Amino acid sequence: MTGFSPSGERFGITVTSFNSLSLDPPLILWSLGREGGSFACFQAGTPFAVNVLSAGQKDLAERFARVGIPKFAGVAIEEGLDGTPLISGASAYFECVVEARYPGGDHDIIVGRVRRLFNIGKDPLLFYRGALRPLV
Numbered sequence: 034m035t036g037f038s039p040s041g042e043r044f045g046i047t048v049t050s051f052n053s054l055s056l057d058p059p060l061i062l063w064s065l066g067r068e069g070g071s072f073a074c075f076q077a078g079t080p081f082a083v084n085v086l087s088a089g090q091k092d093l094a095e096r097f098a099r100v101g102i103p104k105f106a107g108v109a110i111e112e113g114l115d116g117t118p119l120i121s122g123a124s125a126y127f128e129c130v131v132e133a134r135y136p137g138g139d140h141d142i143i144v145g146r147v148r149r150l151f152n153i154g155k156d157p158l159l160f161y162r163g164a165l166r167p168l169v
């Protein structure tokens with residue numbers, strides 16, 4: 034997930050909890066950990082993007098899972114709707130706004146309304162049996 038914090042800083046976070054929710058209207062959901070630095074982000078109405086990383090982007094998945102580093106240093110990005118950073122070379126992008134947010138134990142459930150979708154068609158990166166791997 035990529036977007037902007039309430040103070041206007043770019044942020045990015047690796048997640049695997051991404052899922053489809055609704056076709057009409059087009060909604061997706063994922064869960065945001067309470068302990069993470071991004072917990073204050075994703076208030077209702079906030080734009081953000083789902084970047085489905087491609088098979089060769091394991092290093093970026095690891096980078097965006099780390100705490101306290103400048104996550105975007107040296108990362109090629111393009112600007113999406115409202116200037117939302119989109120990570121270049123990804124497999125697909127869902128450009129969203131936060132539709133709703135619900136408590137869910139030690140995470141919050143973030144519901145995003147999809148405004149625009151790009152399917153680039155590259156093979157995706159998977160998280161399977163505890164490791165980041167290509168499809169084959």
Ligand SMILES: Cc1cc2nc3c(=O)[nH]c(=O)nc-3n(C[C@H](O)[C@H](O)[C@H](O)COP(=O)(O)O)c2cc1C
Nearest residue numbers: 046047048049050064065066069070071098099100
């Ligand atoms: C494979 C993988 C999947 C993850 N999935 C999630 C997730 O679904 N939700 C979440 O909040 N954090 C998830 N994380 C952890 C965040 O990426 C990590 O806590 C990150 O540092 C948070 O960034 P922040 O502290 O800048 O918010 C995952 C990490 C990895 C390596």
